[in-house]
Amino acid sequence: MTEPTASSPELTEGDIVELTVGEVAHGGIFVARHDSGRVVFVSDALPGERVRAEISEVKKRFARAETLEVLDASSERLEHVWPEADVSRAPDDRPGGAEFGHTSVAFGRELKRRVLADALARFGGVEPEFEVSSLGNDDETRGTGWRTRVTLHVDDDGRVGPFAARSHRVVDVRSLPLAFPDIDELAQQIIAKGHRGPGRIDFVAPADFEVRMRARVKGASTRKPELLRERVGEREFAVSEDGFWQVHRLAAVTLYDAVQDAIDRSRFDVSAQHFDLFGGVGLLGAAVAELAGKDARVESVEDAKEATELALTNLAEWGGATAKTGRVDRYLHGLLDSGADALAAARAGTVVLDPPRSGAKADVTEPLAELAPAQIVYVACDPVALGRDTGLLRERGYELTRLRSYDLFPNTHHVEAVATFVRA
Numbered sequence: 001m002t003e004p005t006a007s008s009p010e011l012t013e014g015d016i017v018e019l020t021v022g023e024v025a026h027g028g029i030f031v032a033r034h035d036s037g038r039v040v041f042v043s044d045a046l047p048g049e050r051v052r053a054e055i056s057e058v059k060k061r062f063a064r065a066e067t068l069e070v071l072d073a074s075s076e077r078l079e080h081v082w083p084e085a086d087v088s089r090a091p092d093d094r095p096g097g098a099e100f101g102h103t104s105v106a107f108g109r110e111l112k113r114r115v116l117a118d119a120l121a122r123f124g125g126v127e128p129e130f131e132v133s134s135l136g137n138d139d140e141t142r143g144t145g146w147r148t149r150v151t152l153h154v155d156d157d158g159r160v161g162p163f164a165a166r167s168h169r170v171v172d173v174r175s176l177p178l179a180f181p182d183i184d185e186l187a188q189q190i191i192a193k194g195h196r197g198p199g200r201i202d203f204v205a206p207a208d209f210e211v212r213m214r215a216r217v218k219g220a221s222t223r224k225p226e227l228l229r230e231r232v233g234e235r236e237f238a239v240s241e242d243g244f245w246q247v248h249r250l251a252a253v254t255l256y257d258a259v260q261d262a263i264d265r266s267r268f269d270v271s272a273q274h275f276d277l278f279g280g281v282g283l284l285g286a287a288v289a290e291l292a293g294k295d296a297r298v299e300s301v302e303d304a305k306e307a308t309e310l311a312l313t314n315l316a317e318w319g320g321a322t323a324k325t326g327r328v329d330r331y332l333h334g335l336l337d338s339g340a341d342a343l344a345a346a347r348a349g350t351v352v353l354d355p356p357r358s359g360a361k362a363d364v365t366e367p368l369a370e371l372a373p374a375q376i377v378y379v380a381c382d383p384v385a386l387g388r389d390t391g392l393l394r395e396r397g398y399e400l401t402r403l404r405s406y407d408l409f410p411n412t413h414h415v416e417a418v419a420t421f422v423r424a
């Protein structure tokens with residue numbers, strides 16, 4: 001990385017500069033060079049563009065900037081799918097959550113593929129061939145209307161809206177194009193009226209498509225969360241209104257099928273003990289259990305007690321399905337202390353691992369590798385965390401044999417990957 005030289009003036013917050021934009025980086029930003037040689041991470045740009053930008057942060061080795069004007073536009077640039085997030089608005093007033101809304105959904109997927117490939121090569125030491133698949137008709141709709149869960153915030157003055165990008169300031173919007181249309185409609189009514197605050201308002205449109213709205217003012221909820229029914233094909237899952245469920249209306253079925261496809265059948269022993277780690281309400285545990293048959297032995301592990309209780313219900317049709325509340329790292333250490341029969345059954349088993357954005361980390365990969373299951377299907381929502389954990393698993397004798405990726409969050413920088421690791 002080039003350091004500023006004595007002849008190149010230091011950048012300062014608020015400076016307006018011209019930048020030549022290079023490759024995409026993790027987090028929905030782009031690596032640009034200032035004429036001084038300084039590396040600047042710029043948002044709302046595209047590779048190959050020349051932009052005028054405002055420096056928003058200066059660190060020792062790099063700076064951050066927000067695009068103000070596009071001087072030379074990429075052929076991939078489109079009008080922003082969310083007018084309020086367009087570069088014509090002041091950077092501080094642009095809502096976050098649609099970092100790739102100024103290009104097509106297809107080119108957004110290509111940007112995500114590059115970020116994931118780079119993270120896997122750099123931190124995991126692997127270079128698998130893969131594409132990022134789209135869901136349903138997201139290409140035709142330009143990735144709108146998919147969000148079944150939306151959170152808006154209420155500030156001290158009762159103003160309702162999303163937060164500005166990289167900030168906790170509520171901004172005015174007249175549309176939420178990524179949201180399920182009925183959520184958008186209800187949210188606009190609330191935005192127009194304002195709400196008691198400060199706090200947040202959560203909107204959910206579950207499988208019955210009836211929108212629920214629940215506010216939390218000064219930390220206190222206006223009502224108890226409802227028990228919702230979500231659906232994957234013919235199968236129903238009970239989920240609390242405030243519990244975790246995939247956000248895109250097609251994400252749950254996509255991941256359910258993706259996990260089944262990712263399981264290497266030549267290593268899948270139907271009578272073994274399988275695991276659904278970071279299991280939520282048991283969505284992916286059910287995907288494994290369905291493959292193993294009615295006596296499937298699958299244990300779902302999750303640290304939210306309400307979710308574990310629901311996982312028990314959701315997995316009830318399988319004779320050997322169980323659900324435990326606890327932290328995955330502690331659970332694995334406990335398992336390593338169990339008897340020889342339990343360890344042998346687990347060693348023959350398949351583990352589905354679906355951690356939050358921070359990834360599994362060595363706390364989990366170490367005891368998992370010691371347990372040595374036949375295969376691990378890692379469902380990842382963060383490319384860098386997956387890259388790092390790939391490196392950790394490879395050091396402990398696991399090999400990445402298959403990778404697929406899915407655009408569960410069109411117009412954002414987020415990308416989902418499903419990776420199969422087998423004992424080498």
Ligand SMILES: C[S@@+](CC[C@H](N)C(=O)[O-])C[C@H]1O[C@@H](n2cnc3c(N)ncnc32)[C@H](O)[C@@H]1O
Pocket residue numbers: 244245246278279280281282283284301302303304307326327328329354355356357
């Ligand atoms: C990405 S979600 C996956 C949920 C589920 N697999 C699904 O697809 O619906 C991650 C889950 O891990 C849980 N979690 C986060 N950290 C955990 C930990 N250290 N131990 C156990 N569960 C954890 C969260 O509560 C959340 O339900």
